[in-house]
Amino acid sequence: MSEIKILPFKITLKKEGIPKFDKRSSPGIVNQRSCPYYGARWILAPIKNTIHIVHAPIGCAFYGQNVRKKTYNIVSTDMQIEDVVYGGEKKLYRTIIESYEELGGDAIFVYATCVVALIGDNVETVCKKAEKILGIPVIPIFCPGFCGYHQAKGHEIAMKALSTIIKEGRFKKEYKEKRTVNIIGEYNVCGESKVIENILKKLGIEVIATFTGDCSIEDIKDSKNAKLNLVHCGRTGKYLADYMEERYGIPQIKISFIGLTNVKNSIIKIAKFFDIEDIAKKVIDEELSRIKEDISFYTKKLKGKRVGIFMGASKIGMLSSAFKDLEMEVISVGSQFGCLEDYLEAYKNVGEDTILVDDASKIDLELIFRHKKPDLFIGGTKEKYMALKFGIPFLSFPQDFYPFAGFSGFLNFAREVYKAIYHPIWNLVEFKT
Ligand code: SF4
Numbered sequence: 001m002s003e004i005k006i007l008p009f010k011i012t013l014k015k016e017g018i019p020k021f022d023k024r025s026s027p028g029i030v031n032q033r034s035c036p037y038y039g040a041r042w043i044l045a046p047i048k049n050t051i052h053i054v055h056a057p058i059g060c061a062f063y064g065q066n067v068r069k070k071t072y073n074i075v076s077t078d079m080q081i082e083d084v085v086y087g088g089e090k091k092l093y094r095t096i097i098e099s100y101e102e103l104g105g106d107a108i109f110v111y112a113t114c115v116v117a118l119i120g121d122n123v124e125t126v127c128k129k130a131e132k133i134l135g136i137p138v139i140p141i142f143c144p145g146f147c148g149y150h151q152a153k154g155h156e157i158a159m160k161a162l163s164t165i166i167k168e169g170r171f172k173k174e175y176k177e178k179r180t181v182n183i184i185g186e187y188n189v190c191g192e193s194k195v196i197e198n199i200l201k202k203l204g205i206e207v208i209a210t211f212t213g214d215c216s217i218e219d220i221k222d223s224k225n226a227k228l229n230l231v232h233c234g235r236t237g238k239y240l241a242d243y244m245e246e247r248y249g250i251p252q253i254k255i256s257f258i259g260l261t262n263v264k265n266s267i268i269k270i271a272k273f274f275d276i277e278d279i280a281k282k283v284i285d286e287e288l289s290r291i292k293e294d295i296s297f298y299t300k301k302l303k304g305k306r307v308g309i310f311m312g313a314s315k316i317g318m319l320s321s322a323f324k325d326l327e328m329e330v331i332s333v334g335s336q337f338g339c340l341e342d343y344l345e346a347y348k349n350v351g352e353d354t355i356l357v358d359d360a361s362k363i364d365l366e367l368i369f370r371h372k373k374p375d376l377f378i379g380g381t382k383e384k385y386m387a388l389k390f391g392i393p394f395l396s397f398p399q400d401f402y403p404f405a406g407f408s409g410f411l412n413f414a415r416e417v418y419k420a421i422y423h424p425i426w427n428l429v430e431f432k433t
Helices: 036-044 058-063 081-086 089-103 114-119 123-134 151-167 189-202 217-225 234-248 260-274 277-302 315-325 340-347 362-372 381-389 406-422
Strands: 011-013 050-055 074-076 107-112 138-142 180-186 206-212 228-231 252-254 306-311 329-335 355-358 376-379 394-396
Touching: 036 050, 036 107, 036 151, 050 089, 058 074, 074 089, 089 107, 089 123, 107 123, 123 138, 138 151, 151 206, 151 217, 151 234, 180 189, 180 234, 189 206, 189 260, 189 277, 189 406, 206 217, 217 234, 228 234, 228 260, 234 252, 234 340, 252 260, 260 277, 260 315, 260 406, 277 406, 306 315, 306 362, 315 329, 315 340, 315 406, 329 340, 329 362, 340 355, 355 362, 362 381, 376 381, 376 406, 381 394, 394 406
Parallel strands: 050 074, 050 107, 107 138, 180 206, 180 228, 228 252, 306 329, 306 376, 329 355, 376 394
Antiparallel strands: 011 355
């Protein structure tokens, strides 16, 4: 891998090298990124029984109110012009107290957004005052949209905030003799955290906290008892995994439960750590025998089909591997805020002529659709209607209905890919050039 070049362009072919990544977008370009506030809220909102107060004019809360069709306890201070002129601290304090009286909860996260950062409200002092009155953590999250140039900055800020909760936890005797892990960077799309948990359970491994798709404040406090951290999404989870390794000596390994090869390799890695390779082999064989026949049907149907990928960050590596498992050809891979690790992961799974693109604009994606004419495009909501208007079958990811993680999830994935490509509607639609 050492000879791979990082080029000064945002679009490259694999044979030329990796595009520049993690750079500021060009002014005026309509891209698919989100702001750091959105990134922070995205990480923190799934934590059970928590309230999220967005100190901002109403637009920020509207923007971040629901992700993946899940609704959370999102409250806005709905700042008005007089709050901007005279300051919004009193309003924020009232909102925190009223929200708690109305909704209850184990913790409150308060997001300081662009307007608040500009006028200089002292959010930290307000949070401390409310914390004393309410007796639960009230945690300020400083994430104005301009503090970074994409959502990854918000992911890091959110993970840092979680480390303040972990500090308050205790080491407990009950975990001493058990095989325990945390999963970091796993967001429980369509119940995926449970699928992963069930596989680990078959290996005799207990999950203490899944950051943040399936965890409570108590689980977060207990997470320092884990023997190993499993990093599912490196881009969002790396900060926390590094913090726990440095502070509590908990080792970390990178795993992925998306894609058949990835699941098998991850189980083997975890088993090696706990010295339970025999059990792992048995679990893998059992699970594979259950799906083998169906997978071979889908592979026959999908072999050689061409797919384009555009999404957040670490999923580009996982998905390019999953498509390789189905013997499909990946014609383009793009990411909104991927890091070097994500691109390297994708790099090893794709062909020499695959397009690699970072921070693609609408025009970049249209050019890929027009010139590469993929049989399928996989991405988020922002790309969905663009692809469909070109007459290109589309699969949303993160997906809408079924878990794609694990062995049974891979079968769901193969079936959804098949359904998207072979849907009869495509016999009636012409490709737009
Ligand atoms: S960029 Fe600023 S104003 Fe816009 S949603 Fe993000 S925090 Fe709110």
